[in-house]
Amino acid sequence: MTNLLIVFCKNPTLGKVKTRLAKSIGDERALAVYKKLLEHTHKVANECTSDYAVYYSNYVNKNDLWVEASYKALQYGDDIGERMSNAISDGLTRGYSSVVLIGADIYELSLEVIDSAFSELKSNDVVLGPAKDGGYYLIGMKKPCSELFQLRKWSSSVVLRDTVERIKIQELNYSLVDQLNDIDFLEDLHATDLIELISTPQDLE
Numbered sequence: 670m671t672n673l674l675i676v677f678c679k680n681p682t683l684g685k686v687k688t689r690l691a692k693s694i695g696d697e698r699a700l701a702v703y704k705k706l707l708e709h710t711h712k713v714a715n716e717c718t719s720d721y722a723v724y725y726s727n728y729v730n731k732n733d734l735w736v737e738a739s740y741k742a743l744q745y746g747d748d749i750g751e752r753m754s755n756a757i758s759d760g761l762t763r764g765y766s767s768v769v770l771i772g773a774d775i776y777e778l779s780l781e782v783i784d785s786a787f788s789e790l791k792s793n794d795v796v797l798g799p800a801k802d803g804g805y806y807l808i809g810m811k812k813p814c815s816e817l818f819q820l821r822k823w824s825s826s827v828v829l830r831d832t833v834e835r836i837k838i839q840e841l842n843y844s845l846v847d848q849l850n851d852i853d854f855l856e857d858l859h860a861t862d863l864i865e866l867i868s869t870p871q872d873l874e
Contacts, residue, residue, distance in 0.1 A: 671719065671765055672719035672720070672766065672767045672768070672769070672787050673719060673722060673760045673763070673765035673767070673769070674706075674717055674768075674769050674770075674783060675722050675757065675760055675768060675770040676710060676722070676770075677752075677756070677771065677772055678707060678710075678724070678726065679726040679776075680728060681700060681707065682700075682793065683696050683700050684696045685797060686699060687699040687703050687774070687852070687853070689703055689854060690702065690852065690854060690855065690858065693854065693855040694855065694858075694867045696828045698866060698867045700737065702852065702866055702867075706775070706776055707773055707774075707854065710771070710778060713780055715737055716780045717784075719787065720739040721739060722738055722739055722740045722741065722742060722756075722760065723738045723741045724741075724744045724752075724756050725741070725742070725743055725744065726744055727743075728799065729742065734735065734869065737839075742759065743791065744756065744781045748823060749823050750818035753770055753818055754815045754817070754818040757810055758813040761811075761812065766811065767790045767809060767810075767811050768809060768811075769783065769790070769796070769808070770807065770809065771806060775806045776861050776863065777849040777850055778849065782807070782846055782849070785847070786807055786846050787809070789809075789846065790809050792844075793816075793843055793844040794810065794812070794814075794836075795809065795817070795836055795842075795843040795844075796810075796843065796844050796845070797829065797833070797843060797845050798845070798847065798849065799829050799848040799849075799851070800829070800848070800850065801825030801849050801850045801851070802851055803828060804825075804829055804851070805828060805829050806812070806851065807846065808832075816839055817832055817835045817837075820832070821833075
């Protein structure tokens, strides 16, 4: 059976992406950073031997950079947890043996991390990619389990911890891949070459 990588992304719209970062650098530069992050994730997805699908936040764009995607879909659900759960269930219903879901804005993401996640799923029920802010940037499963996504609060420093607790309650085994960093604040940007985007006007066009 084939593996499936799901990319969760926001439609790149001015004022709607990287809003915390935008408080420091402005909406236009935040959008430019987000577009670069999408390009990086697109490159990694295309290197994968698995199929990949793209799930959009607001509308499905048929004519964007994700032309190689196996399919495109719209996220649906009342919160980010339900939307992720639904997307993973969709992929498994399509017949994929393992599904790994990632965010589209992790600049440290690599093919090695994706391959490692699928490898860990051979002997584990769930795989998680911890983010340095206490959340996670990746989750993979072989069977649907909506209980893992029923957290009381998302975008908090205890999302990973609470998810692991739910995994244990469900008596599932799990594994972690590399911890990576989100780019949500100016100090995160300074740690990458994306910092050039806030000082090079032509890159914002």
